[in-house]
Ligand SMILES: Cc1ncc(COP(=O)(O)O)c(C=O)c1O
């Protein structure tokens with residue numbers, strides 16, 4: 001492919017100008033200089049527009065943003081301001097949502113293995129409902145009701161519908177052979193409904209299914225919805241959530257269903273199954289992916305004659321794990337020349353100590369690419385920062401939201417000092433003696449009383 005980057009992969013406000021490509025009215029070159037690289041840049045207008053499109057398609061109150069795709073205080077606030085509920089999948093995500101000011105009754109709580117602390121925090125926050133995933137979780141909720149005095153909690157039961165979809169094995173969830181949910185085929189889902197109805201600790205508020213993520217075929221999303229809707233109708237349950245999973249285009253030419261297509265397909269499937277109520281969804285990736293891009297600085301270009309060219313950038317698998325984990329594919333462009341043809345083939349790699357640290361296996365790039373160029377990978381707004389790590393002790397990047405010519409830092413870059421903040425101080429350089437910290441208390445044995 002020698003063509004320029006497709007506008008379909010760029011955030012909605014992306015625009016070419018004398019300083020190269022800008023997003024939200026701010027040139028990417030300026031963002032790279034001001035905030036450093038690697039940098040996650042989000043088009044705030046794009047994020048808000050996707051939230052609105054989802055609500056238009058499914059109706060107010062029927063869309064929960066799956067915060068696992070990308071969460072920080074600013075993102076939780078934005079989704080809440082736009083009228084979305086928040087789907088959190090751990091006590092940590094719940095903590096961020098509450099910190100952002102999202103009221104408990106706008107939050108739904110997921111997780112296949114919630115511990116007592118997470119369940120207590122959810123109950124204390126008065127969450128809209130807990131999505132219960134297992135009989136062990138029911139035991140736990142009943143015990144906490146009996147011993148910790150938590151009020152009966154609204155619960156939605158997660159069902160494994162026997163429909164699994166998604167572009168990689170690791171992100172398919174809805175099959176019967178899955179760690180998630182009560183199997184429909186096994187009879188566990190029906191048993192879970194009976195048990196929830198009898199329990200004094202739970203108020204049954206609905207059923208839920210999620211077939212998988214990065215699903216490009218709306219038929220598969222509809223199949224999952226049909227299976228869980230049929231079950232809900234048979235069981236006489238009132239609420240129906242059909243999960244998230246709507247895919248996005250990472251490369252030019254991929255076609256993806258819109259929120260409206262998704263809503264139409266899922267509604268028709270549920271109606272055919274006899275469902276007459278509202279349908280709730282939990283999109284993550286489809287809200288944030290294309291709104292975000294990553295800026296890197298090119299540091300090395302290694303040409304191996306007759307083999308290939310490696311382009312080394314200043315991030316890698318610590319800010320985008322998707323290529324290594326799911327063979328995720330991306331494109332790249334130079335913000336200084338967004339319309340440039342891209343005849344150069346090269347492998348874009350990170351700075352981590354392993355050969356699997358690949359961002360784009362076979363990227364198309366402009367021929368005049370040089371060291372110190374700013375390079376952008378679009379469609380990194382979902383599961384990029386969310387899965388970032390400190391591998392090789394790389395500080396995690398900063399995140400900025402851009403809008404109407406302003407850039408707002410929403411997550412600051414980690415510093416080298418941040419990399420030490422969890423380390424338990426030892427006896428200090430040069431001190432003799434036992435360097436082992438007490439693993440249970442976190443104190444050095446010499447100081448333990
Ligand atoms: C239960 C549940 N809901 C929603 C989502 C969000 O999925 P996506 O980001 O694919 O929309 C996920 C992740 O796949 C999930 O596990």
Ligand SMILES: N[C@@H](CCCC[NH3+])C(=O)O
Nearest residue numbers: 068171213214322382383
């Ligand atoms: N982390 C995955 C998606 C997981 C979906 C959450 N259930 C990805 O980047 O594609």
